[in-house]
Amino acid sequence: MTTLDRALEHTGPLEPSMLLTPHSLDEALRLLAAGDAAVVAGGVGHTLRRHDRRPCPATLVSVGRLPGFDTVTWTDTEVVIGAGVRLSALEADVRLAAAWPMVTEAAGSVATARIRRMVTLGGNIAADDDSHDPPVALAAAGARLTVRDALSGRTLAIGDIGGLRRDELIQDVRLPLTAPDQGTVGSSFQKFLVRGLWEYACVNVGAVVRLDARGAVRDLSLAVGSVTGGPVPVDLAGLAEEAGEAAGGIDDRVIDEAARRAAEQTSPYGDVRGSAAYKTRMIAEFARRALTTAALRAAEGTGR
Amino acid sequence: MAVPLRFRLNHEDVEIHVHDPAATLLDLLRGDLGLTGTKSGCAIGYCGACTVIVDGEAVPACLQMVGLLEGREVRTVEDLAGPGGLDPVQDAFVTCAGMQCGFCTPGHVMAVRALLDRDPDPGEEELRRTVDGNYCRCTGYVKILDSAREAVALERARAQEVR
Ligand SMILES: Cc1cc2nc3c(=O)[nH]c(=O)nc-3n(C[C@H](O)[C@H](O)[C@H](O)COP(=O)(O)OP(=O)(O)OC[C@H]3O[C@@H](n4cnc5c(N)ncnc54)[C@H](O)[C@@H]3O)c2cc1C
Numbered sequence: 004m005t006t007l008d009r010a011l012e013h014t015g016p017l018e019p020s021m022l023l024t025p026h027s028l029d030e031a032l033r034l035l036a037a038g039d040a041a042v043v044a045g046g047v048g049h050t051l052r053r054h055d056r057r058p059c060p061a062t063l064v065s066v067g068r069l070p071g072f073d074t075v076t077w078t079d080t081e082v083v084i085g086a087g088v089r090l091s092a093l094e095a096d097v098r099l100a101a102a103w104p105m106v107t108e109a110a111g112s113v114a115t116a117r118i119r120r121m122v123t124l125g126g127n128i129a130a131d132d133d134s135h136d137p138p139v140a141l142a143a144a145g146a147r148l149t150v151r152d153a154l155s156g157r158t159l160a161i162g163d164i165g166g167l168r169r170d171e172l173i174q175d176v177r178l179p180l181t182a183p184d185q186g187t188v189g190s191s192f193q194k195f196l197v198r199g200l201w202e203y204a205c206v207n208v209g210a211v212v213r214l215d216a217r218g219a220v221r222d223l224s225l226a227v228g229s230v231t232g233g234p235v236p237v238d239l240a241g242l243a244e245e246a247g248e249a250a251g252g253i254d255d256r257v258i259d260e261a262a263r264r265a266a267e268q269t270s271p272y273g274d275v276r277g278s279a280a281y282k283t284r285m286i287a288e289f290a291r292r293a294l295t296t297a298a299l300r301a302a303e304g305t306g307r
Numbered sequence: 308m309a310v311p312l313r314f315r316l317n318h319e320d321v322e323i324h325v326h327d328p329a330a331t332l333l334d335l336l337r338g339d340l341g342l343t344g345t346k347s348g349c350a351i352g353y354c355g356a357c358t359v360i361v362d363g364e365a366v367p368a369c370l371q372m373v374g375l376l377e378g379r380e381v382r383t384v385e386d387l388a389g390p391g392g393l394d395p396v397q398d399a400f401v402t403c404a405g406m407q408c409g410f411c412t413p414g415h416v417m418a419v420r421a422l423l424d425r426d427p428d429p430g431e432e433e434l435r436r437t438v439d440g441n442y443c444r445c446t447g448y449v450k451i452l453d454s455a456r457e458a459v460a461l462e463r464a465r466a467q468e469v470r
């Protein structure tokens with residue numbers, strides 16, 4: 004849960020930080036390996052911490068402008084998004100919007116346009132905040148994070164971000180692509196704003212529907228954010244098979260059952276955006292909307 | 308220990324020594340450089356009153372860490388008026404009475420300025436998106452949007468004059 008308006012915990016003068024600006028990824032990783040240092044990318048999260056007088060590491064290693072860190076590259080099988088890509092750039096990426104609309108929708112739903120110009124995808128994910136929007140979409144999409152330390156690299160699922168070590172950084176985010184002869188993918192991100200205005204979500208849901216080349220449902224996926232431990236992937240075991248048998252795509256019964264499971268398997272917390280009970284109902288509703296839109300997009304066959 | 312920071316501020320190269328590179332641009336502008344045209348409303352990114360232009364993009368100065376500005380270009384509202392008078396965007400806000408108390412105005416003016424620098428002929432949707440993220444507790448936004456539309460017209464007229 005994110006609270007921007009908490010009462011200041013400590014009000015004494017702030018200890019100044021040291022900011023290091025490496026020129027390459029390797030140099031950044033060496034600096035991180037040296038000890039009490041943290042990555043700074045867009046700097047928005049660190050600035051909020053500082054504002055709230057929450058403890059900040061003495062040394063910050065700036066990675067937001069490292070060469071190659073803010074590029075999006077495409078192969079036949081995946082799209083690789085650099086951790087330094089700003090959410091404003093992601094939101095405006097037309098090719099990504101065609102392949103994974105849910106990801107551009109989630110990026111475009113964060114805060115305001117002015118803030119999205121500063122926030123990086125890597126910073127948004129690494130903050131490990133259950134209310135953040137992009138991780139919900141990425142979890143539903145089955146994205147993988149490429150993580151590096153000075154000596155080696157590994158990949159993490161979005162849900163494992165809590166295991167990111169201090170000496171590691173996220174280098175990029177990888178989304179799978181489906182070959183045209185393998186069927187189609189539709190996805191949708193839904194963010195419920197109680198006031199109808201930009202802010203943190205009351206609930207946020209990402210959904211993916213994969214159809215095979217004949218149009219039968221091959222796979223369904225749902226992830227829910229703004230809940231304890233979020234984003235939480237919903238266990239939809241057996242539902243894709245049930246839907247796949249129904250001619251003409253996914254029917255309402257399957258969507259209702261998926262929405263029911265989303266509500267049942269998640270634990271929202273009550274806050275200014277609604278009570279836990281209210282949010283549980285909203286999770287079902289927005290899961291339904293996300294899956295319905297994702298199914299329509301998959302049927303249209305363009306990802307949209 | 309103060310560290311040197313070099314960037315361009317309102318078309319001038321500046322080199323200053325900052326005590327804390329994690330401090331915000333808002334504090335630097337208002338507290339250290341005396342550029343108080345940029346307003347401090349919430350200091351956490353919500354109100355937009357502190358909006359300045361960094362590398363051509365309108366961003367809240369309260370979220371901008373100064374240390375990340377090395378080698379970059381910053382413009383504040385103080386940069387807009389010149390010997391020839393007010394900037395067309397400022398003129399538009401005056402003409403349309405796009406302000407009451409005026410606290411939110413520098414943020415709106417800088418956001419519209421950045422938009423026009425990128426796209427001299429923005430559509431209505433783009434203007435509305437530009438105003439978003441900048442609270443105004445006085446006007447109800449109608450006159451702010453009128454001002455933004457007028458700014459587009461004045462900018463166009465001025466470009467034609469120059470030609
Ligand atoms: C007014 C306001 C409204 C907001 N609304 C939303 C919203 O609606 N939805 C939403 O999702 N978010 C929202 N945010 C939060 C914002 O997305 C986060 O603060 C985000 O973490 C900032 O990213 P950054 O790149 O600026 O962060 P930084 O401050 O640079 O980094 C944030 C954290 O991530 C770490 N980090 C950064 N990059 C990497 C990397 N490559 N590898 C490893 N660790 C890294 C840093 O060490 C730090 O712990 C809002 C913020 C504000 C101020």
Ligand code: FES
Nearest residue numbers: 348349350355369
């Ligand atoms: S003072 Fe920066 S957004 Fe409010």
Ligand code: FES
Nearest residue numbers: 407409443444445
């Ligand atoms: S004119 Fe007073 S806040 Fe906008």
